[in-house]
Every structure is written in C-alpha cells, then in structure tokens.
Amino acid sequence: MKFEYAPAPESRAAAPVASSYGLFIDGEFRPSAAGKAFKTLSPATEEVLSEVAHAGADDVDAAVAAARRAFPRWSGLPGAERAKYLFRIARLVQERARELAVLESLDNGKPIRESRDVDIPLVAAHFFYYAGWADKLPHAGFGQNPRALGVAGQVIPWNFPLLMLAWKIAPALATGNTVVLKPAETTPLTALRFAEICRQAALPPGVVNIVTGDGSTGAALVEHPGVDKVAFTGSTAVGRGIARAVAGTRKKLTLELGGKAANIVFDDAPVDQAVEGIVNGIFFNQGHVCCAGSRLLVQESVAEELLAALKRRMATLRIGDPLDKNTDIGAINSAAQLARIRDLADAGTAEGARRWSPPCDLPTEGYWFPPTLFTEVGQSHRIAREEIFGPVLSVLTFRTPEEAVAKANNTPYGLSAGIWTEKGSRMLWLAGQLRAGVVWSNTFNKFDPTSPFGGYQESGYGREGGRHGLGAYLDV
Incomplete structure (x- = not known):
C-alpha cells in the first residue's frame, strides 16, 4: 500500500531573494565593471529568481588584487585568531540554517529535506572542523612550519553549491590563504548569501571574494597570474581544460571530477x-x-x-x-x-x-x-x-x-x-x-569533514576533507 502525504511546503518567506545581486569584492557588493548580468532560475518552475552580476576579466582582476592585499595580514594572524572567524562563520551558518536550506532548494531544485538535513549541517561541520585545525598546522604532518600558498582561485559546481563552497573555503582560510570563488552560473544565490555571512562574521575585507558568471569568468580566474592555487570541482571535460591551462605554471592544482561508481x-x-x-x-x-x-x-x-x-x-x-x-x-x-x-x-x-x-x-x-x-x-x-x-x-x-x-x-x-x-x-x-x-x-553517500574525498584517473587528483585537505593549501 502506498501512503498518500498531505503537502507540507516550507515557506519561501524564510529566504527572501533580492531582485538583483552584485559581485562580492574586498568586503563590498558591487556591479560588474561592464554592467553585464544574467538571470538565475528556479528549476522547479522556470521562474526568474534574481538577476546576478556577470564578472568579466576586469572584475576577476579586482577580486584577485583584493585577495592579494588581504593575504599578508590574514596569513600573519595566529592560527587561533583565524579559527575564531571560522567558528563564527560555522555558528552563523547554523543560526541561518533554515534560510540557507530554503534558498538552496529554490535555486538548485533539490528537496528541502536534503538541503535541511544533509547539505547545511555539513557546511557548518566543515567550518567547525577546519577551525579546529587552524592553530594545529605544525602537527598535521606537513612539516614544522607549513606556510599558506597565497591566493586560491576556486570554481565550484551546481549540484551542492554551498557544501562545495565549504569544502573549498574552510581549509583555505584555516591554512591562511585568501580566496576568490566562482559559483556555478545556475546556482549563485547561496554563495552570495555566504558573502553576507562573511560580513556578519566581520571577516577582514578581501579574505573571501565571490565573482559570479559563466565559464568565461571561471577561465579568467583559473588563468589569472595572481592566483597561486586552483581548486575545481566539476566535469572531467572542463577539468582537462583547467589542467592544460595550469600546466607549466607555478600554480598548485586539485581536481575533483566525474564518476561512474x-x-x-x-x-x-x-x-x-x-x-x-x-x-x-x-x-x-x-x-x-x-x-x-x-x-x-x-x-x-x-x-x-x-x-x-x-x-x-x-x-x-x-x-x-x-x-x-x-x-x-x-x-x-x-x-x-x-x-x-x-x-x-x-x-x-x-x-x-x-x-x-x-x-x-x-x-x-x-x-x-x-x-x-x-x-x-x-x-x-x-x-x-x-x-x-x-x-x-x-x-x-x-x-x-x-x-x-x-x-x-x-x-x-x-x-x-x-x-x-x-x-x-x-x-x-x-x-x-x-x-x-x-x-x-554496507552504506553509500556518507560524508564527514574528517574523511578525505577524491579520486583517480579521470575522476581527478588531490583530496578534499580531513587532514589531507589541508595539504592542498600549504607550501610544504
């Protein structure tokens, strides 16, 4: 017998969406230099949710410059001080969990039950976990004086928008790097809401920058000479292109690509x-x-x-x-x-x-x-x-x-x-x-911030999560 369930909708009012959003650069929201924008849709209804600024090469350049200016002060902070910011971000994610879950489901199309019970709790857990590592890096197995790489350029996919952001940003900040992150074109809203959380947590300007746009924006970020580390999660085809673009440069690279498990x-x-x-x-x-x-x-x-x-x-x-x-x-x-x-x-x-x-x-x-x-x-x-x-x-x-x-x-x-x-x-x-x-x-799809994740062959290389995830952001 199949049970029928009465509708139990979550209220959209929990996550108000502005009519337009700018780029988050140097602690402030701003329009794109060229004035370009694109629309983000609800996959469930095809309605336009908001209009989002489209970053060009000049915007990426400004974001990387802001991250570079912020790097000496951020990397120079004692690990315990950086940890305070990560703890604060984690607590704010928990406090705003309902809002973030609703926004994720609106923009991505995934069931609210998954956003609420899986994605958002794991986002907070990753920031808590890496906050704990921030003052213990000499004990992580990467030498007695591991140093941050510099500016991390990070490109994330649309399937787990906020969780992939946490996988990238939390270890980068814990190890003293600054970040320029590009969310997927179809799911930018939770990344921009995270920018608000960074301001609420009083994160120093320039430590986290978020540039929205399409593949051209991601390419400008990956190829920017001011980026020291590239982290990408997405398709194998795009990953190959990134590997070619980075080859022969000093940039450190991790790729988490496709699978056929x-x-x-x-x-x-x-x-x-x-x-x-x-x-x-x-x-x-x-x-x-x-x-x-x-x-x-x-x-x-x-x-x-x-x-x-x-x-x-x-x-x-x-x-x-x-x-x-x-x-x-x-x-x-x-x-x-x-x-x-x-x-x-x-x-x-x-x-x-x-x-x-x-x-x-x-x-x-x-x-x-x-x-x-x-x-x-x-x-x-x-x-x-x-x-x-x-x-x-x-x-x-x-x-x-x-x-x-x-x-x-x-x-x-x-x-x-x-x-x-x-x-x-x-x-x-x-x-x-x-x-x-x-x-x-005897289980599947079980994730934990303490456990490394990554693949072989055309699934990419490098590991995210756990102690191993710190090494990708350290000069060892």
Whole structure:
C-alpha cells in the first residue's frame, strides 16, 4: 500500500531573494565593471529568481588584487585568531540554517529535506572542523612550519553549491590563504548569501571574494597570474581544460571530477538494507552527485529478488515541489542537464537495454525526469560508461567476486564504490582491489569533514576533507 502525504511546503518567506545581486569584492557588493548580468532560475518552475552580476576579466582582476592585499595580514594572524572567524562563520551558518536550506532548494531544485538535513549541517561541520585545525598546522604532518600558498582561485559546481563552497573555503582560510570563488552560473544565490555571512562574521575585507558568471569568468580566474592555487570541482571535460591551462605554471592544482561508481551487491547482503543504499546512492539529489552509484552490480543468484524489491521501493518515491518536506526527488537543475539525461537514456534504449520507471505524474512546469532503471545493460553501452548525472541506474550482473572487480574497474573514472556483503574479509579484499578513492561498505553517500574525498584517473587528483585537505593549501 502506498501512503498518500498531505503537502507540507516550507515557506519561501524564510529566504527572501533580492531582485538583483552584485559581485562580492574586498568586503563590498558591487556591479560588474561592464554592467553585464544574467538571470538565475528556479528549476522547479522556470521562474526568474534574481538577476546576478556577470564578472568579466576586469572584475576577476579586482577580486584577485583584493585577495592579494588581504593575504599578508590574514596569513600573519595566529592560527587561533583565524579559527575564531571560522567558528563564527560555522555558528552563523547554523543560526541561518533554515534560510540557507530554503534558498538552496529554490535555486538548485533539490528537496528541502536534503538541503535541511544533509547539505547545511555539513557546511557548518566543515567550518567547525577546519577551525579546529587552524592553530594545529605544525602537527598535521606537513612539516614544522607549513606556510599558506597565497591566493586560491576556486570554481565550484551546481549540484551542492554551498557544501562545495565549504569544502573549498574552510581549509583555505584555516591554512591562511585568501580566496576568490566562482559559483556555478545556475546556482549563485547561496554563495552570495555566504558573502553576507562573511560580513556578519566581520571577516577582514578581501579574505573571501565571490565573482559570479559563466565559464568565461571561471577561465579568467583559473588563468589569472595572481592566483597561486586552483581548486575545481566539476566535469572531467572542463577539468582537462583547467589542467592544460595550469600546466607549466607555478600554480598548485586539485581536481575533483566525474564518476561512474559501482554499487556491488553480493548474495549474502541484507536485501532491504541494500535496496535503501541503492536508492540513496543514485536518487539522492536527483542523481546530481559525482560519486553516485550509477552502476549496480548484482550477484546473479539474487538479481531477480533484489530488482523486484528495488522496483517496489522506487514506486514509493515522491517527485515534485522541492520545498515540500515529503519530496524525495526534486527538479533537474537546468534545461541543458535535462537534455543530456534524456539523450543518454534514449541511447540506453536504442542500444538494447530495458528501461523501467515507476508510474508517476511529473509537474508540467520546470525540469523533471522520473527515477529510471535499466536492465540487460552491456558494459559497452553508453549508460554504463558515461556519467549521466541524473536519476538513472544501470544494472549489470556478476557471478564471482573477481568478475565484480573486473566490471567495477572497467571505467575511466575512479571516484567511489559501494560494497554490500555480510563478510568482513570479502569487503576488505574487495576494497583493496577497487580503483576508487572512496569505498563504502554496507552504506553509500556518507560524508564527514574528517574523511578525505577524491579520486583517480579521470575522476581527478588531490583530496578534499580531513587532514589531507589541508595539504592542498600549504607550501610544504
């Protein structure tokens, strides 16, 4: 029996949106030098939320100059003093959590339940965690006198806008660097609200600068000669371009790129627990997750039982208004991303895979795609090789652990993987065989600021989070 839920919408009044926003440079909001602007939309309704300044090369230059001026004083502060600012930011994020969650769901399309219960608490946790490191850097394993690199140019994606900001800014500030950050074009609002939090925390002007715009803005930031460190999270294609742009310079670089994670279920795994992990692995945040478990590898002997249970669970997923607290799957972030998901899903059908989605009514406005399952998938199919970045799961089967490893590693990516088994020895053996930066056992999509995150091969290089995340911002 499927239970019906009465609508339980969160109030938009919790996060008022201004009609326009400027760039945040040297502690002040200002229009772009060229007067250019772009509109940010609600993916759920396609309504215009606000008009945002579009930074050009002159604006990026001004932001980098502001960060450079602020660097000597900020890096010269005792670590305990820098920590006070990070603690203050963390507390302000907690105090404004409802406002930030609503704004994130409005601008991004993700369910408010995820913004409220996952994204925003993790944002605060990252600032708390790195505040604790700020006065302990000599004990972090990077030498007795680790020094900040200088100005960090950071470019973040649209799938976790505020959380990716925290992943980048918190360790940079803790280690004494100053920052110029460019949020994604489709999701700039929480980054600009974070700029307000920086002012509320009395962060010295120029320590954090936020320039909004499209790919040209990001390119101007990455290529700016005044930037000492580049950190990027996004697609592998853009990451390759950044690596080429930085090659031969003195800039330090970390890249967190795409993924095509295998979620591996053995015949001894508890079915109901595995099904919940599979659903969380691929349908969390509409599948807009670089480490999403988009390839399900099921041991042949339990494939039929597990797929039946998975389809029953998928039929209970609620799709709709991201601000409704009952919603499980929100809106696709943009028209361009929806077109890519549709193209790859159609390719799956054309190549012979069997497509299934539960009956569901999609809203008539906005960008929507139903939770989708493909069976009879071959390893050569595009849906098994390419990152879809949407709520689409490809199912393959295996007979032996060795075959599971071979199929899981048959990808140019190497970001994450999941293992479902009751045997600890099998889990440990398999984790050592998988070419993935993060391997979850009997769970999926579990994040913690104390744990490093990153990948291999076309999933990038470098680590964010944990003690390892400090090294990316230190001259050691």
